[in-house]
Amino acid sequence: MEPIGTGGFGQVWKAHDPKVDRTVAVKVLTGAGGLEGSQQVARFAREAAVAGGLSHFCIVTIHDFGSALHDGQMFAYLVMEFLPGKSLSTVLEAGPLDMGKTLTTASCVTDALDAAHRAGLTHRDIKPSNIMLLPDGPAKVVDFGITKGSDDRHDITATGILIGTPAYMAPECFSGTFDHRSDLYSLGCVLYEMLAGRRPFDGTSWHLVHQHLHEQPPPLLSLRPDTPPELNDLVTRLLAKDPSDRPQSAEEVWAIIGDIGDRHFSEAPPRRGRDIASEVRLSRDEAADGTVIVLRIVGPKPCPDCGTAQAGVQNPASCSACDGSGEIKEKRSVKVRIPAGVREGQQLRLKGLGAPGTNGGQAGNLYVTVQVGR
Template identity: 70%
Template sequence: MQAGTVLDGRYQLIEAIGAGGFGQVWKAHDPKVDRLVAVKVLTGDGSADSSQQSARFAREAAVAGSLSHPHIVTVHDFGSAMHDGRLHAYLVMELLRGKPLSAVLKDGRLPLPDAVRTAVCIADALGTAHGAGLTHRDIKPSNIIVRPNGQATVVDFGITKSSDERHDITTSGVLIGTPAYMAPECFTGTFDHRSDLYSLGCVLYEMLTGHQPFTGNSWHLINQHLNEQPAPLLKVRPAIPPELATLVKRLLAKNPDDRPSDAFEVILTLRKIDRRYYDEDSPSHGPDRYVRSAVSPQIAALRCSRRAWSCPQSQASQIRRQAMVTRAS
């Protein structure tokens, strides 16, 4: 594939914006509705592995296409097309402006409010997916896009596990997921929605500290997930609110029964922490120990001064202030 290629007689590829073992992601133009889109193109060779990847593409289109949520990528189309004598599967998604969380984290740990609010976005997306009977199974920074307004969007539902076994395209005995972010039970092939919460705990730990809870090769990671505890958050970053450290510890519990019951419990806890420590409009706002001068220009460019879940409260505060000015005049 190259810039200028018209895929399936419709999608004109503009520039490559990502790559992986599956192929490439292209910025493209869809003239039918005159919009820019992201097209994930599978580089197939006709092998069994290629067929499996094509099945993943179809699975991702079916799963993500069935979910409508502001923090889940929107899928527009799916198909296959011939190019240079080879058949390529492709997936057309909304073009997300922003950066993968993995790229943001290369600049170091996030400011505490940003970490909390990004985690809310992820948990919100997971709550919707779990409510639809879907387990993502590959929550990690590279599958989370941080938008210019500070919001985060979850992508890549290619290995999602459904309660409908007819649509499960995974293979018994094959490790599914990314070891650095996998829950202990996943290594024995048993998992449910709480496995995603463990992965969220790993991502939140990394956002707060700047490094993964466990490191090493695959075998080291498996042993650590199964038997070891990460360095305590309050020792790594003492400014972290105790409630947040407790939540991360629960998310990273080895036993799924010791984790929060669902994503919405996680959201409620995170929002309480946000209101108490970081929401300046909240009457319960406590001491904000976040040093704003330490924000890097890269992270500051991706920050949002007020997130979606605090907008109603901010608007209410603005209305009250306007009313006071009106009465005074």
């Protein structure tokens, strides 16, 4: 065995499990950490039960939990998947991440949180040291030891003890009120740090509490000017003091991050949507005075079941919904204002009402040919 990490509640060792011939990480309970010994063991047991019950590629896999006697002393231990990478906190010591790595990491953490939240669990300690970056794989969330579930019988917090890491805690957590949106605030702190290379707030514990409750962090764009506006807006929403002003689910955040990645950092270039042609029949009075009509049009739309539209390629074998064209037919209604004085056969160009673009490309135009009745 060789040591690979330490924390307030344990040491982590790299070891070999001869039963299944695999390399594992063994977390051994050590130190008081501010809690009574029985509560420490309960924290370990909770981490084993919670993380062990979550099967997700962005959450560390738990293999075993138990206790063993060594040199006359009983030790609790947790056997988990060995992650051959570095913690995000270690990586951030060298400065902010590039934009692509930031989005990839945030997407993995958000996906892991979505799985936990769907299971009725709040992590409560999302921070860089609990996020592992693998050299050739997704980021993984670790340490579910202070997770809060919907069953209060499993809550092991102690009265008068601040549970979590103040630099990443949501304002409501300091009064003991939290839910899944508190994890999203912590994610906002981590996302800010990945982009800016510094935490949104710094200082002593109680100074941090005041800042989270009452102050705003330095503007992200002043520290990372190349941040896409949509990403800046997302971080701002995640760091909202009021939980109701934040995104309401990890799934929503995951979708936003994916859209930002596709729009700004996809390898495929932006593509403008197709133009669409339609006709409209007006009475003489409508043509003379102008009117507002509703057009029902059919036009192409990027196929939601495959990535061919984003990649700009055709692969008939890849998708039965669009036969590899990357597009499907979409029926939609469009409200159109017809100006006064239009003539028979006149063609109106309505910018941006055609087919939607891909990878941030502009939408096409809608060309409407006017026919005037008698």
